[in-house]
Amino acid sequence: MVRLISALIGAFFTLCLLIAFGTGLISYIKEPPAKTVEAAFHKHPGELALQSDGAFGSFDRQQLQRGFQVYKEVCSACHAIKYVAFRDLKELGYNDPEVKAIAAGFKVPVYNPGTGELKTRDGVPTDHFPPVVYGGSGTPPDLSLITKARHGGASYVHALLTGYAEQPAELLKKYPESKTPDGLFYNPYFANLNIAMPPPLASEGQVSYKDGTKATVDQMATDVAAFLVWTAEPKLEKRHQTGWPVLGFLLFASVLAYMAYRNVWADKKH
Amino acid sequence: MSFPWANEYKPSHPAMVWLDEKLPLPRFVFNAVGAGYPVPRNLNYMWNFGVLAGFCLMLQIVTGVILAMHYAADTSVAFNSTEHIMRDVNWGWMLRYAHANGASAFFVVVYAHIFRGFYFGSYKAPREMIWLLGVVIFLLMMATAFMGYVLPWGQMSFWGAQVITGLFSAIPLVGDALHTWLLGGFAPDQAALNRFFSLHFLLPFVILGVVILHIWALHIPGSSNPTGVEVKSESDTVPFHPYYTAKDGFGLAVFLFLYCAMLFFFPNALGHPDNYIPANPMQTPAHIVPEWYFWPFYAILRAFTADLTIPFTHVVLVPAKLLGVLAMFSAILVWFALPWLDTSPVRSGHYRPTFRKIYWLLVIDVVILGYCGGSPAEEPFVMISQIAAAYYFLHFFIILPLVSLIETPQPLPFSITESVLGKDVETTPAPAE
Numbered sequence: 001m002v003r004l005i006s007a008l009i010g011a012f013f014t015l016c017l018l019i020a021f022g023t024g025l026i027s028y029i030k031e032p033p034a035k036t037v038e039a040a041f042h043k044h045p046g047e048l049a050l051q052s053d054g055a056f057g058s059f060d061r062q063q064l065q066r067g068f069q070v071y072k073e074v075c076s077a078c079h080a081i082k083y084v085a086f087r088d089l090k091e092l093g094y095n096d097p098e099v100k101a102i103a104a105g106f107k108v109p110v111y112n113p114g115t116g117e118l119k120t121r122d123g124v125p126t127d128h129f130p131p132v133v134y135g136g137s138g139t140p141p142d143l144s145l146i147t148k149a150r151h152g153g154a155s156y157v158h159a160l161l162t163g164y165a166e167q168p169a170e171l172l173k174k175y176p177e178s179k180t181p182d183g184l185f186y187n188p189y190f191a192n193l194n195i196a197m198p199p200p201l202a203s204e205g206q207v208s209y210k211d212g213t214k215a216t217v218d219q220m221a222t223d224v225a226a227f228l229v230w231t232a233e234p235k236l237e238k239r240h241q242t243g244w245p246v247l248g249f250l251l252f253a254s255v256l257a258y259m260a261y262r263n264v265w266a267d268k269k270h
Numbered sequence: 271m272s273f274p275w276a277n278e279y280k281p282s283h284p285a286m287v288w289l290d291e292k293l294p295l296p297r298f299v300f301n302a303v304g305a306g307y308p309v310p311r312n313l314n315y316m317w318n319f320g321v322l323a324g325f326c327l328m329l330q331i332v333t334g335v336i337l338a339m340h341y342a343a344d345t346s347v348a349f350n351s352t353e354h355i356m357r358d359v360n361w362g363w364m365l366r367y368a369h370a371n372g373a374s375a376f377f378v379v380v381y382a383h384i385f386r387g388f389y390f391g392s393y394k395a396p397r398e399m400i401w402l403l404g405v406v407i408f409l410l411m412m413a414t415a416f417m418g419y420v421l422p423w424g425q426m427s428f429w430g431a432q433v434i435t436g437l438f439s440a441i442p443l444v445g446d447a448l449h450t451w452l453l454g455g456f457a458p459d460q461a462a463l464n465r466f467f468s469l470h471f472l473l474p475f476v477i478l479g480v481v482i483l484h485i486w487a488l489h490i491p492g493s494s495n496p497t498g499v500e501v502k503s504e505s506d507t508v509p510f511h512p513y514y515t516a517k518d519g520f521g522l523a524v525f526l527f528l529y530c531a532m533l534f535f536f537p538n539a540l541g542h543p544d545n546y547i548p549a550n551p552m553q554t555p556a557h558i559v560p561e562w563y564f565w566p567f568y569a570i571l572r573a574f575t576a577d578l579t580i581p582f583t584h585v586v587l588v589p590a591k592l593l594g595v596l597a598m599f600s601a602i603l604v605w606f607a608l609p610w611l612d613t614s615p616v617r618s619g620h621y622r623p624t625f626r627k628i629y630w631l632l633v634i635d636v637v638i639l640g641y642c643g644g645s646p647a648e649e650p651f652v653m654i655s656q657i658a659a660a661y662y663f664l665h666f667f668i669i670l671p672l673v674s675l676i677e678t679p680q681p682l683p684f685s686i687t688e689s690v691l692g693k694d695v696e697t698t699p700a701p702a703e
Binding site for chain 1: 312357364508512517519522531535537543544576590604668690
C-alpha cells in the first residue's frame with residue numbers, strides 16, 4: 001500500500017515535470033531566447049594583483065594611504081564610507097595628530113533634539129565618515145563594503161574605474177535601442193552597461209601623491225581598489241596572521257590524533 | 271538496552287560512588303559514549319559524521335549565543351550591528367565567520383551523514399526511529415539556517431525571506447492570510463526580523479533535544495555497520511571508548527583543519543556578495559539564490575514551470591507555484607517513508623549491486639540539481655533541473671521500491687568478525703580491556 005501510494009505520487013510529479021519540460025522545450029525551439037545586450041557586451045574584470053591577495057596577503061600601507069587620498073580627493077564627493085571610523089585610519093599608518101587632522105577636515109552632522117536644529121561640527125577620531133549629501137542623478141552606493149558586495153571585488157572596482165569607453169559600433173548596429181541615454185556613460189564592466197557615474201579618474205596627475213608615485217589613471221584606480229579592500233575587510237591581515245598558527249596547530253593535532261588512533265587500534269583488526 | 275557483554279560502570283573513587291548513588295550521571299555518560307557502549311568493530315570513516323554533526327551543533331550554539339550579545343534585531347540597525355561585530359567587537363570577525371561557515375560545515379557533515387544512511391540502509395528495521403528523528407533534525411536545521419541567513423538584513427537576506435515565506439501564499443484559500451500572519455505584515459519587515467531572531471535562537475535548542483532522542487534511539491539497537499549484519503557476539507564489537515573516541519578524535523582534528531582553512535582564508539567563498547548590500551525593498555537583486563545547502567531543493571521548486579490544467583482547456587487544476595512547493599516538501603518528506611519503501615532485507619549497499627548503481631546515479635542527480643539551483647533561472651538550467659528533478663522523484667518513489675523487490679543481493683558474511691578476520695572466531699586473544 002505504501003509503495004502504491006508512493007508510486008502514484010512519484011508518477012504525478014514526474015508527469016508534471018515532463019509536461020513542464022515539454023512546454024519549455026517547445027517554446028525554446030519555437031522562439032529561442034534572444035541574447036540580451038548585457039549578455040553580449042558585458043565584460044568580466046581581469047585579474048588585479050594586490051598585496052592583500054592570497055592566504056599570505058597583507059596590506060601595503062603606503063598604497064592604502066595613496067588609495068585613501070584618491071578616495072578623499074575624488075570619490076568622497078559623492079560616495080560615503082560610513083562603516084569606517086576616522087580612528088580606524090591609524091591602521092593605515094597615520095599617527096594620532098594626523099588622524100585628528102583628517103577627522104577635523106570632515107563636517108559631521110549633529111542633530112539637536114531639543115531645538116530640532118541640524119548643524120555640523122568638525123569630525124573627531126571617534127566619528128565615522130559622515131554621510132554624503134548628493135543631489136545629482138543616480139544613487140552613489142556607500143563604498144565601505146563595495147569590494148565584498150560585488151563579484152570580482154577589487155578587480156571589479158579597478159576594471160570599472162578604467163573601463164569607460166565609446167559604445168562599440170557593433171552594439172549600436174545590433175541593438176540600436178540600447179544606445180546609451182543622455183546623462184549615462186557606457187562601461188562594459190557595469191552590470192547593465194550604462195552607469196550614471198561620469199568617469200571619475202579622467203586624467204593622469206589628477207591626484208598628486210605625496211610619496212612621488214606617478215599618478216596614472218591605472219595607478220589611482222589600483223590604489224583606491226586596494227584602499228576599498230581595506231575598508232571592506234579591515235581585519236584581513238589579522239585573519240591571515242591568526243589562520244596560519246591555527247592550521248599549523250591543527251595539522252599537528254591531526255597527526256597526533258592519527259597516531260593515537262593507530263595506537264589504540266593496534267591490537268584490533270578492523 | 272545494551273549487549274550482555276557491555277562493560278559495567280564501577281566507580282572506584284568514593285566521591286564518584288556517592289554521586290552514582292544520588293545522580294548516576296557519570297554512569298549515563300559511560301554507557302552512552304564511554305567504555306560501556308559496545309560498537310561494531312568495522313565502522314569506516316563514514317561513521318565519523320554523527321559525532322562531527324554533534325560538534326557542529328555545539329559550535330553553532332556557542333558562537334551564536336555570543337553573536338547574539340552584540341547583534342540587534344531591528345531593521346534599521348541589524349546590518350550595522352553585523353558590521354559592528356566585524357569591525358569593533360574583539361574577535362567579532364572570527365565569531366561571525368565561524369558561525370556563517372559553521373552553518374555550511376554543519377550541512378556538509380549532515381549531508382555526508384544522510385548519504386551514508388542511504389548507502390548502508392541505516393534507516394531499516396530496527397533503526398527506523400533513529401532515521402525518522404534524523405529527518406526531523408534535518409528539517410529543523412533547514413528552518414534554523416534559513417532564519418539565520420535573514421538576520422544580517424542584507425539584500426539576499428531580505429529577498430530570500432521574501433521568496434521563501436512567499437511559498438506559504440501558494441496554499442489554496444488560506445495562503446495569503448497565512449503568509450501575512452506568519453510574517454506579521456505583507457512583506458518581511460520589523461515584525462518578521464524580530465520573530466526570526468527569536469526562533470533562530472530557540473530552534474537550535476529544539477534540535478539539541480531531538481538530537482538527544484536520536485542518540486537515545488540509537489542506543490536501543492546499537493550502531494549499524496558497513497556490512498549491515500547485526501552484532502552477534504562480543505568479538506563483533508569494541509567499547510566506544512577508547513576505540514571510537516580515538517577514531518572520532520582523529521576525524522574531528524581533520525574536520526577542524528578543513529573548517530579553519532575556510533574560516534581564515536576563504537570566509538566569504540560560500541556567501542553571496544549581495545548580502546553585503548543592506549536590504550532594500552525597492553530593489554530586487556538580479557538573481558535571488560539561497561545558500562548552497564538549499565540549492566537542490568530550490569532547483570526542484572523552480573523546476574515546476576507549467577500549471578496543471580485539464581487537457582485541451584485552460585482550466586488550471588493546480589498552479590505551477592503550488593506544484594513546486596508540494597514537490598519541494600515531498601522531496602524531503604519522502605525520506606520519512608524510506609524504511610517502508612526500501613523493503614530489501616539486505617541493509618548495506620555493498621551487497622546490493624543494482625541498488626549501488628541507482629545510489630550513485632542519485633548522488634550525481636543531486637549534484638546536478640544543486641548546480642542548477644545555484645544558477646540563474648534561465649535555460650538551459652531550467653530544463654536540466656526538470657529532468658534531474660524527475661529522476662529524483664522516480665528514484666525515491668518508484669525505482670528504489672522496485673529495485674528492493676526484484677534485486678538478488680550478493681551473499682552476506684556470517685558475522686562482522688568474519689567480514690573482518692575471514693573467519694568467525696578471533697584466535698589471537700584480545701587483551702584485557
